[in-house]
Amino acid sequence: MPSFETLDLIADLYVPILALLALASLLKTAFMSRWRMLGTHAAMVLLGLLTAYGLMFVDIHLQLWPILELDYSTHTAVAVVMVIFLIIAVKKYSLIWTGSFGGYILLMLYQGYHSIADVLTTAVAVALLVLPAVFLFYKNTRASVYK
Secondary structure, eight states, X not given: OOOHHHHHHHHHHHHHHHHHHHHHHXXXXXXXXXXXXXXXXXXXXXXXXXXXXXXXXXXXXXXXXXXXXXXXXXXXXXXHHHHHHHHHHBGGGHHXXXXXXXXXXXXXXXXXXXXXXXXXXXXXXXXXXXXXXXXXXXXXXXXXXXX
């Protein structure tokens, strides 16, 4: 079994890797000159990140998660946003994105970073706020970068 430090490094790299994959997808869309899709996808990512970090800001000031004796997981929130985007933008790897997110959650639980309740409440809150807008954006493009 890898050491705590090795697993910590893997956990620390997960969200940046997702962000790089999302950026690569956006760049591919630009190189394909699919400007409307690029705008839509970029707006999805930005809205998602604003939601994830906005909830963090609200939680810091209103102490919503601590009221429930929980901890808002910013890493989970951003991972949810990136995975949702990648599922839409690069559909053919949807199972990989979903599986990697599940593995990431298990890794965070194993490492003791958050409780299952922390992760679930964060993921559900972000998804409930992001998905309606994503469906509206997606309705406008109806296509992914990679089929």
